[in-house]
Amino acid sequence: MPHDKMDVLRLLEVVSETADTVSEKVIGISMSKLGIVSRTAQGVFGGVVSYGCLDTPKAPGQIHVETLRAQLNLYE
Numbered sequence: 093m094p095h096d097k098m099d100v101l102r103l104l105e106v107v108s109e110t111a112d113t114v115s116e117k118v119i120g121i122s123m124s125k126l127g128i129v130s131r132t133a134q135g136v137f138g139g140v141v142s143y144g145c146l147d148t149p150k151a152p153g154q155i156h157v158e159t160l161r162a163q164l165n166l167y168e
Contacts, residue, residue: 093123093152100126104137111138127153132163 094100100122107120107130117140122130131142131153142164144157155163 094126097126100130103127103130104134107134107139108137117141122153124152128155131155132160133167135164136167 094103103120103122107118110120111118118138119141120130120134120137120139121127121142130139131144132155134142142160143151143154144160145154146157149155
């Protein structure tokens with residue numbers, strides 16, 4: 093769980109660096125409200141998967157799949 097926005101920024105930096113150096117697919121998701129940006133913008137940093145909920149969030153910071161889809165479309 094991130095303690096501050098710098099934790100989330102560091103995660104996205106690691107996702108980017110890793111995606112640029114390995115052949116495997118990379119996923120990096122930060123929890124809580126602070127981490128929502130890691131769920132919605134990780135594709136920009138090389139991440140390939142995010143998770144949304146269909147009803148009640150199952151993890152801190154998880155957003156509804158329709159909200160997630162709309163936000164992911166902003167980056168296409």
